Amino acid sequence: MKFETLKQRLERNRPMTSVTIRMPEDVVEDLKKVAPLLGFSGYQPLIRAYVGQCLRVDLERFESETVTALVASLKRRGVSDETIEAALNEVVHASH
Template structure:
């Protein structure tokens, strides 16, 4: 994830929007019970944390798939492994 995008994700004052979601009552009760044990002030911050974790994992996986496909395409076009590795190292430093 780029540095600027990460900074925005860590901003506690970023804009929020309200949504309505139907969740089984027993799941909400479990969330309410678990939230303070995990250090959350309530079940809604815990839900946001769970959503954020899942979203970040999916984004990383999907972006990784894209990078893998790009690398394979470059190799098919004759770009050497050294050039690809140099480019990946350069991107990782930014």
């Protein structure tokens, strides 16, 4: 994830929107029990944390798949492994 995107996601006062989701009652009750044990003020912050964690995993996976597809495409077009590696290193070091 890019540094600026990560920085924005860590801001405490990010804009929020209401979402309605239907969930089984027993799941909500379990969330209410587990939330304080994990240090959350309620079950809704816990749900946000769960969604955020899984979303970051999926975003990282898709970004990785895109980079892999790009590298494969460059190789098919005759770009050398050395050039691809140098470009990837340049991008990785520039983002830190």
